[in-house]
Amino acid sequence: MKAVIIGTSGHIDLALEVRDRLPRVSFVGVAPGSADEDAREFFVDQLEPSLIPFYDDYKRMLDREKPELAVVAPFFFLQSRIASECLERGIHVFLEKPMAVSVEQLARLRRAYAHGRAELCPMLPYRYHPEFYAAWRAVNEGLIGEPLLITAQKSYKMGLRHPMYAHRATYGGTIPWVAIHELDWIHWFTGGRISEVMASHTAAGNRGHGEMESSGACLLRFATGGCATLTFDYFRPGSAASHGDERIRVAGEKGILDLAGGEAILSSQDREPRRLEKEEPLSLFAQFVQHIEDSTPLRITAHDAFAIADLALRCREAADTQVPVRVKEQTR
Numbered sequence: 001m002k003a004v005i006i007g008t009s010g011h012i013d014l015a016l017e018v019r020d021r022l023p024r025v026s027f028v029g030v031a032p033g034s035a036d037e038d039a040r041e042f043f044v045d046q047l048e049p050s051l052i053p054f055y056d057d058y059k060r061m062l063d064r065e066k067p068e069l070a071v072v073a074p075f076f077f078l079q080s081r082i083a084s085e086c087l088e089r090g091i092h093v094f095l096e097k098p099m100a101v102s103v104e105q106l107a108r109l110r111r112a113y114a115h116g117r118a119e120l121c122p123m124l125p126y127r128y129h130p131e132f133y134a135a136w137r138a139v140n141e142g143l144i145g146e147p148l149l150i151t152a153q154k155s156y157k158m159g160l161r162h163p164m165y166a167h168r169a170t171y172g173g174t175i176p177w178v179a180i181h182e183l184d185w186i187h188w189f190t191g192g193r194i195s196e197v198m199a200s201h202t203a204a205g206n207r208g209h210g211e212m213e214s215s216g217a218c219l220l221r222f223a224t225g226g227c228a229t230l231t232f233d234y235f236r237p238g239s240a241a242s243h244g245d246e247r248i249r250v251a252g253e254k255g256i257l258d259l260a261g262g263e264a265i266l267s268s269q270d271r272e273p274r275r276l277e278k279e280e281p282l283s284l285f286a287q288f289v290q291h292i293e294d295s296t297p298l299r300i301t302a303h304d305a306f307a308i309a310d311l312a313l314r315c316r317e318a319a320d321t322q323v324p325v326r327v328k329e330q331t332r
Contacts, residue, residue, distance in 0.1 A: 007074025010096030033074020101172030130278035148226035166210025
């Protein structure tokens with residue numbers, strides 16, 4: 001399977017870190033997503049020793065190499081357009097989030113996917129993290145009952161960010177970029193049964209990064225009567241041991257799941273807290289390749305991807321307007 005990389009502004013490491021274990025996938029080109037994206041430094045450092053060709057124009061690369069798969073991670077505001085172009089060419093797409101920075105962009109991408117013959121997978125890998133899958137299985141098996149209260153946290157170091165982050169038009173917002181992971185968790189654990197969202201965010205304390213939101217919170221109501229809260233921020237100290245601090249608590253009438261530090265702990269009404277058994281780690285990219293080859297089911301489908309992307313944009317709208325936004329349930 002011939003693959004290319006378009007843009008190096010996102011988590012293309014999700015694909016590159018497993019390429020040695022996927023001999024049937026051959027990377028045949030890399031190109032920036034636009035003329036002002038500096039992809040050459042990354043290419044020289046990471047890919048040039050592998051003799052992968054560098055192209056200045058991704059369209060010329062697509063015309064010449066005719067790949068079957070594209071890893072798409074340019075500046076965020078270009079992702080939906082480039083992914084749509086690939087889908088329209090019949091090229092499968094492994095796409096960075098946010099898949100779109102506007103409702104209109106997402107609608108175009110949805111049309112390109114619906115009318116095409118190629119597959120789409122977002123770079124939302126947590127469903128393949130062992131502790132998250134162990135927790136989801138526990139929920140699916142009814143070990144905590146109906147999830148009625150979910151609390152989630154994502155905290156990142158600010159660092160020095162690319163100028164793209166300073167403008168809503170190019171960045172898309174911290175909810176679609178950071179909080180979307182938490183929205184994925186909540187969507188997965190509830191089966192998409194979300195009916196309304198409220199949110200707030202602020203750019204205060206963003207250390208000169210323009211319009212980039214530094215922190216915020218969302219409240220999601222479930223069709224079941226439960227709710228979820230999530231928080232996100234760029235306030236993690238630079239001295240912290242890791243770039244991110246993430247955790248989630250899922251509570252039901254029968255028990256509670258706590259996920260943090262790579263472990264999932266189940267506390268139930270009738271027994272002592274216990275650490276859930278975990279599977280071996282799996283690669284989302286490798287699973288996507290397998291799905292393309294033989295239709296092996298993915299834990300995150302294109303249907304899920306569009307639902308979560310839409311949910312992120314609705315939460316951003318609620319934060320911008322300070323008005324609750326109704327959401328159509330996305331169950332299948």
